[in-house]
């Protein structure tokens with residue numbers, strides 16, 4: 007994993023001062039590393055029953071699409087408000103200043119269906135927790151959550167205690 011980690015570029019003060027941004031484009035452009043990430047996520051969840059793979063806008067789509075293809079499952083997009091064309095359900099969550107929200111099509115998750123969430127990075131956990139709420143509102147089951155990166159020091163995992171979380175790369179400090 008240390009080798010994979012070396013492909014993540016740290017960009018200080020992006021998109022604003024004080025934020026240490028984890029840039030995944032430096033990993034994505036390398037074929038063996040990108041494929042390895044997808045293979046490791048799929049291996050981890052291979053024995054669990056999964057009906058659909060869900061990706062969160064925008065970088066989550068990159069990983070969720072590839073995982074869905076490899077697991078031979080459908081893929082569900084969760085997007086920022088106003089982007090999905092048909093009837094949606096919405097979940098708001100708190101940011102440091104203000105609120106944000108995620109939306110999913112009302113008919114995206116069938117009742118009782120088992121969903122694997124895949125996202126690029128776990129920071130404070132607000133986005134993924136809101137996504138879990140969307141799945142559960144629709145009657146679905148969060149079967150697992152996979153991240154490429156987890157920023158351990160932001161303790162996002164504390165918001166996700168009820169779920170099976172798999173992270174490939176942990177960063178203990180900025």
Ligand code: AMP
Pocket residue numbers: 025026027028029065125126127128129130131132133134162
């Ligand atoms: P959060 O809701 O705080 O867990 O953050 C959700 C999303 O924000 C992640 O899926 C990332 O796409 C993005 N994000 C948050 N912090 C960072 C960071 N330090 N570097 C790169 N992306 C980030």
